[in-house]
Amino acid sequence: MKNFHITSPIQETTSSSSEYSSSGREGLINQLCDHLNSRFGISPNQQMASKLNRIFIDMELVEIHRRVIELTSLSTNHPSWLELVAKLTVHETYFFRDEPQLGMLRDNLLPTLIDQAAGKASPHLRILSAGCSSGEEVYSIAMLVLDAMLEAGYAYGNELSGVSLMPGWQLEILGVDVSADALQLARNACYTKEGLGSFRNMSLQWQRWFDDIDSTSNESSQIYRRPKDFIRRITRFEQHNLLQTGIRFGLFDLVLCRNTMIYFNDKNKRIAQNHLFDVLNASGIVLLGATDPLLCPDRCERYRSRGVAYYSQNRSNLSGVTTKTA
Numbered sequence: 001m002k003n004f005h006i007t008s009p010i011q012e013t014t015s016s017s018s019e020y021s022s023s024g025r026e027g028l029i030n031q032l033c034d035h036l037n038s039r040f041g042i043s044p045n046q047q048m049a050s051k052l053n054r055i056f057i058d059m060e061l062v063e064i065h066r067r068v069i070e071l072t073s074l075s076t077n078h079p080s081w082l083e084l085v086a087k088l089t090v091h092e093t094y095f096f097r098d099e100p101q102l103g104m105l106r107d108n109l110l111p112t113l114i115d116q117a118a119g120k121a122s123p124h125l126r127i128l129s130a131g132c133s134s135g136e137e138v139y140s141i142a143m144l145v146l147d148a149m150l151e152a153g154y155a156y157g158n159e160l161s162g163v164s165l166m167p168g169w170q171l172e173i174l175g176v177d178v179s180a181d182a183l184q185l186a187r188n189a190c191y192t193k194e195g196l197g198s199f200r201n202m203s204l205q206w207q208r209w210f211d212d213i214d215s216t217s218n219e220s221s222q223i224y225r226r227p228k229d230f231i232r233r234i235t236r237f238e239q240h241n242l243l244q245t246g247i248r249f250g251l252f253d254l255v256l257c258r259n260t261m262i263y264f265n266d267k268n269k270r271i272a273q274n275h276l277f278d279v280l281n282a283s284g285i286v287l288l289g290a291t292d293p294l295l296c297p298d299r300c301e302r303y304r305s306r307g308v309a310y311y312s313q314n315r316s317n318l319s320g321v322t323t324k325t326a
């Protein structure tokens, strides 16, 4: 690792650790940082160092040494690595995050993607949420797509009775994340109404797409909201590291990867973004977070609609929707 040294605030306390100097502890944590960077794209910084120091705070140096040796010998997909990454990364997310982007998606891009899908012999739409955290993004997109399909006449029903796709249609929204804990929350899909939390940005119109669940324990009673069954049925969640190819998941018509590469250095951003375009259909769309830079311009065409950027592998299929920017 270059240009970064963790300064551990922790002093060694036991004689069994005497064979290691305090720089030994720092050296071991730096070693872990190197692996976190190359395996998961997590760039070392002071916040990361503090989190690692907190994780190891109760361990003697000899134990940290054992853990580091063990971890570095394990494959990147091993649960121990994934668990550590989950502890180090931020899982902040909420329903309908970035309203301007999702509004543009709903009104401009989804009708086009749905029309394209309708033209296929067996109409289907596949959507990927890369770095889905606890699932709010996946369920928001599911609701937007179902709403757009109702409007286009390829689905019937309503949010109260349930929305069904017209015969022959298939719709799948896959959420992937490196964190097993976040994925468990996503699959469980029970979101507390307390405070602002997951619903801080959700307009009232979407409330009817949720069931209220009253969870009473010995001490307290809490109301949760859960996306209705017909929404959850079209979603799926898998553990996946974005620095590895996702080609096993097949191709997608829409790929969202928002606010997920915040720790990645440019090299790793480029690797992860190339993986996104590897799983994008020829006429598909990629949406990044508002502040995420695109680092693989050779892979795509860049467009802008209503002030929102999006990326396509194939310009001609979307001509007429918006104007391409320089």
Ligand SMILES: C[S@@+](CC[C@H](N)C(=O)[O-])C[C@H]1O[C@@H](n2cnc3c(N)ncnc32)[C@H](O)[C@@H]1O
Residues within 6 Å of the ligand: 040, 041, 086, 089, 090, 091, 092, 093, 094, 097, 130, 131, 132, 133, 134, 137, 176, 177, 178, 179, 182, 240, 241, 242, 243, 257, 258, 259, 260, 289
């Ligand atoms: C801040 S959340 C963003 C969630 C959602 N996309 C949104 O915009 O609200 C970032 C998520 O990226 C996940 N993540 C970080 N590094 C990852 C990696 N290498 N592979 C897969 N997911 C990763 C984290 O576990 C976390 O859940």
